[in-house]
Amino acid sequence: MSESKPLPAGVMLQRDKETYAARITPPSGVLTADDLEKMAAVVRKYDIPAVKITSGQRIGFYGLTRDNVHEVCGDMPFRTGGHYVQACPGTEWCKFAHTDAMALADMIENRFGFEPVPAKVKFGISACNFSCGESYIRDIGFIGSPKGWTMIVGGNSGRKPRLGDVVAKQLSTDDALEMTRRFLAFYSENAPEKKRTAHFIEKIGIETVKAELGLEPA
Secondary structure, eight states, rough: TTTTSOOOOTTOTTTTTTTTEEEEEOOGOOHHHHHHHHHHHHHHHTTOOOEEETSSSSSSEEETTTTTTTHHHHHHSOSSSSSSEEEEEEGGGTTTHHHHOHHHHHHHHHHHHHHSSSSSSSEEEEETTTOOOOOGGSSSSEEEETEEEEEEEEOOOSOOBBBOEEEEEEHHHHHHHHHHHHHHHHHHSSSSOOOOOHHHHHHHHHHEEEEEEHHOOO
């Protein structure tokens, strides 16, 4: 494998400075038997030493080499790289759910999973205020209620944690998607490269974001 060939999206050099990790993104963290069998076959084929579920409902494959990393990613059942979207089970499975979290997560994944923005964006979709999708500590979060979606922006769970700000309530699913589009567009046009939404909003103020999005104070 040529050393000059770019690494697949989302692949990172590891602590030993020799091996790589790739994370795949099953939409909403949902897996089928076929998906599991394909992943098991890849692990056996390339003798991958470690597989781990991440906090964002992705699956990490560790100990990849520069010679096999492209083949491993190509054989996976899901994409590597891009933003990630986590979701709770929603109305399909959970008795507490008010909204279809997995359906909204799939729509966001399909529309915005590779949206070009200044820094990575994490989405958290929760079907009720238990917030199992960790909506308040994601760049963009939604929480379901009997009257629709509450939208939260600017959350972060990193080394400088920040609870996100509520910007809108009682949104339909179509409105939630439109607000996501508008926020990402505003973020892309105004944030410096590599500045996460939490730091961007801390600098400009949440009221500026609401005004730019045409929203009344939530």
